Amino acid sequence: xxxxxxxxxxxxxxxxxxxxxxxxxxxxxxxxxxxxxxxxxxxxxxxxxxxxxxxxxxxxxxxxxxxxxxxxxxxxxxxxxxxxxxxxxxxxxxxxxxxxxxxxxxxxxxxxxxxxxxxxxxxxxxxxxxxxxxxxxxxxxxxxxxxxxxxxxxxxxxxxxxxxxxxxxxxxxxxxxxxxxxxxxxxxxxxxxxxxxxxxxxxxxxxxxxxxxxxxxxxxxxxxxxxxxxxxxxxxxxxxxxxxxxxxxxxx
Ligand code: PGA
Numbered sequence: 001x002x003x004x005x006x007x008x009x010x011x012x013x014x015x016x017x018x019x020x021x022x023x024x025x026x027x028x029x030x031x032x033x034x035x036x037x038x039x040x041x042x043x044x045x046x047x048x049x050x051x052x053x054x055x056x057x058x059x060x061x062x063x064x065x066x067x068x069x070x071x072x073x074x075x076x077x078x079x080x081x082x083x084x085x086x087x088x089x090x091x092x093x094x095x096x097x098x099x100x101x102x103x104x105x106x107x108x109x110x111x112x113x114x115x116x117x118x119x120x121x122x123x124x125x126x127x128x129x130x131x132x133x134x135x136x137x138x139x140x141x142x143x144x145x146x147x148x149x150x151x152x153x154x155x156x157x158x159x160x161x162x163x164x165x166x167x168x169x170x171x172x173x174x175x176x177x178x179x180x181x182x183x184x185x186x187x188x189x190x191x192x193x194x195x196x197x198x199x200x201x202x203x204x205x206x207x208x209x210x211x212x213x214x215x216x217x218x219x220x221x222x223x224x225x226x227x228x229x230x231x232x233x234x235x236x237x238x239x240x241x242x243x244x245x246x247x248x249x250x251x252x
């Protein structure tokens with residue numbers, strides 16, 4: 001397995017100067033030394049260029065929070081994967097629960113976006129996760145495997161090492177209530193089994209599976225040490241260098 005990946009998802013927060021300062025603060029805090037943990041920052045699309053400049057001399061990766069599935073076209077207000085690639089993005093978060101639940105993105109739309117990103121050399125960070133009601137009905141695994149099955153349908157085995165999966169239980173996002181390490185371990189193991197069924201044992205084993213949902217400095221180390229967890233997707237705690245850096249460095 002490659003190095004763990006920690007992604008800061010800044011959501012719809014930050015003016016140009018706020019994003020620049022945050023990126024510089026994180027870059028300074030991480031230093032230039034070769035690190036074991038990979039780091040990616042996903043600012044709002046308006047600040048991608050600014051953050052790109054701020055992290056230019058570092059090993060930090062640039063990530064977008066979303067993209068359209070087409071390369072170009074009459075889609076007012078949308079940003080295409082070609083444009084993101086052109087801007088210097090390496091990763092794109094897709095299928096985030098806020099997009100699924102607030103902006104009504106369906107599994108089929110997420111699948112088209114995954115294909116659009118891969119076609120353009122962007123690495124999708126594909127988010128999956130169940131709501132509280134789905135978990136309480138015992139449907140967590142069914143929901144997550146459905147999301148994966150549709151999003152990954154038709155992808156060749158070569159695509160699989162170009163994407164990351166993020167397990168983000170909807171009830172843990174922005175609530176301060178992270179899933180327990182037992183819950184996380186169980187779901188990650190199921191995702192891993194499913195990936196092996198889809199892509200075979202060898203390929204299914206190399207994909208990183210990140211956990212996201214109320215990750216903060218106090219819980220980052222036990223979560224990242226949980227078997228089957230290969231990284232973290234961090235929202236609120238990534239908005240300040242003082243809380244993001246200890247998350248990135250939690251295993252040091
Ligand atoms: P949170 O968000 O860390 O604020 O819970 C995580 C996410 O939405 O990716």
